[in-house]
Amino acid sequence: MSEHHKLTEPFTDRNGHYLKAECESCFGLCCAALPFAASVDFARDKDAGQPCHNLQSDFRCGVHTDLRQLGFRGCTVYDCFGAGQKVSQVTYAGEDWRQKTKTAKQMFEVFPIMWHLHELLWYLNESLNLEVTHTIHVELQTALDETEQLTLLSPDSLLKVNVDAHRAKINLLLLQVSELVRTEARRKLKKASRTFNRGADLMGAKLKGADLRGANLRGAYLIAADLRGADLRSADLIGADFRDTDLRGANLAEALFLTQAQINAAKGDSLTKLPTLLLRPDHWLSQ
Template sequence: MNHEYSKPELYGSHNNLQSDCESCFGLCCASLPFAASVDFAIDKAAGQPCHNLQADFRCGVHNNLRELGFRGCTVYDCFGAGQKVSHVTYGGRDWRQAPATAKQMFEVFPIMRQLHELLWYLNEALTLQPARPIHDKLQLAYDETERLTLLRPDSLLELDAAAHRAEVNTLLLQTSELVRAEAQRRHKVPQGRQKKFTRGADLIGAKLKGADIRCANLRGAYLIAADLRDADLRSADLIGADFRDADLRGANLTESLFLTQSQLNAAKGDVNTKLPHSLIHPSHWLGA
């Protein structure tokens, strides 16, 4: 799936965590399923190449994805897993040249994507000063995750990715608690002020214009279509938060934790939305 934004700078120097569609065999366009909905114009089964995928593995309607009903393609990010599978795991042999590899390659890709997403979060965690007490553990987790990405295809398919993700998530949660506690002291945010802004909170359509949500734990929160105009989300943990159609115009997301480009691409915003330096304003945002 082709993206509508240019490559941002990462927190660190790990450019292999940036998706590069030009170096991928169209894996997300072939391996992943989707259903006709507000995000996709058609049904597509897993392992069935999208009819818009061209012979060179580029999208034939890249410039008109939103207008043609493929908004879901514009918010997807593989964190660099596509090119890793294409040129490292399979050594540059694409599934059209070697059809016998197609089924396995399509099954490996989602696993690699999970690992690369974890690398993205761990990479960010390693740059956060308040998390220095656990930096050794974070580095070990990063190195182990990177090692797993280099496994052979059959070993990747046998990997218990969910168990590894759970182990890494424990460290990411510890990172979040350390960083948010330090930010609470620095910003003098009263303890208990953010009780309604909790992990997994149902804030669908919530009216939060101008809300002070600093240092909140919004991991996995449902913020679909929430009004977050001018809200202050500095140092809030946003890992896995659902921002589909959330209005972020004028919101302050600087210093927010574990925010990804795909979350922003699913939301609405404008040039006044303040972002972490590693992310950019999507082109479909007002004034962007």
């Protein structure tokens, strides 16, 4: 493994809670709490708080192996950063919403808040495991501790958390992390990195084989872009939209702030290099 990422398995927060989805420990919260609309990603509409018609009594999906074929591609992309099991097993101590129907609505409202907090924990844990960020480790550790404490609040208290304000505060630190990582990349390359404005429109862009090491691609729209064989090491990819992005043969092994959901939304192959903690999606094999 490179010096850039030294994260260990399993990827947990300091309290030992997985920051990866563990569906067998969840009460199907993403299948019940979240809404979706009929589109290329979902075959039908579903309101928030309405359990999906494919959700079984044991909280498993009845069509899990056929989701893409049945028009539910969006389900195969989603990742909760472990928020589902945190809400199910910690916040509500293992009491599911079917047993405690009076708390179902509250649990469904708590889940998205926990998702946001766990996403921030993912980024903060990654940041703390980068040697180049040693100058701000104290600040990062403090932010991580504060975020973890929020995840352990009671349901009533979680509903009062100002997630937007907390995310904005954390983002200032993540911007510092990005600058440290990309500056180090430029120093090693001895040249300037590609520059893009935040939220750059790169939909369908022809970037095959592009050297994007250390590039700032925060929030970039890379929908259906051709990134075959591109080098994205040390590139900041937080919030980048990878829907149908062609990543075959691309090098993302040391990409910054990349998530499983982004990878799940893209197209790739056995030659695509991924960060150690991200899994190669099963559907890549059939594309």
